[in-house]
Amino acid sequence: MSTKKDKSGPCPCGQPSFEKCCGRFITGGEVPATAELLMRSRYSAFALRDEAYLRATWFPDTLPEEELTSETDVKWIGLDIKKHQHASGSDEATVEFVARFKVGGKAHRLHEISNFVRQPDDSGQARWYYVDGRFPED
Structure with missing residues (x-):
């Protein structure tokens, strides 16, 4: 199940335009x-509960079997990218971020260092995939 998003409005990730930011990828x-x-x-796909996009962008070897967007009471409220590391010519990268969300009106934060890999998809086009992440010691 996915939630409809107004293409003319702001992007869930914090940028001014969904259509010009994450919308162009999610669609x-x-x-x-x-x-x-x-x-x-x-992040925007989690906020929109777009299960298909999340599964399509997760590295197949680490993709969990359970539904990724089953928690209906989670409201995603902000994303801060702390660091993006990618060496030129490398097919691996990390992104450190803090995602803020509410559950039952109570605010929470998820601080993660995510690992990504770039490899060809089924059509041969190189694309990035989420592999896994770890929680840094705050």
Whole structure:
């Protein structure tokens, strides 16, 4: 199940335009060129409960079987990208971020360092995939 998003409004990731930011990736029109752009679009997909996009952008070897958007009482309220590391020519990258959300009106934050890999998809086009993440010691 996915939630409809007003294409003329702001992007859930915090940018002014959904259509010009994450919308172009989530709708399948473009492929994120960097791990950071993929991270932003995955955050927006969580906010929109777009299960299909989240599964399509998760590295198959680490993709969990359970539904990713089953928690209906979660409201995503903000994303801060702390650091994006990608060495030139490398097919691996990390993105450190803090995602803020509410459950039952109570605010929470998720601080993660996510690992990404770039490899060809079924059509041969190189694209970034989320692999896994770890929680840094705050």
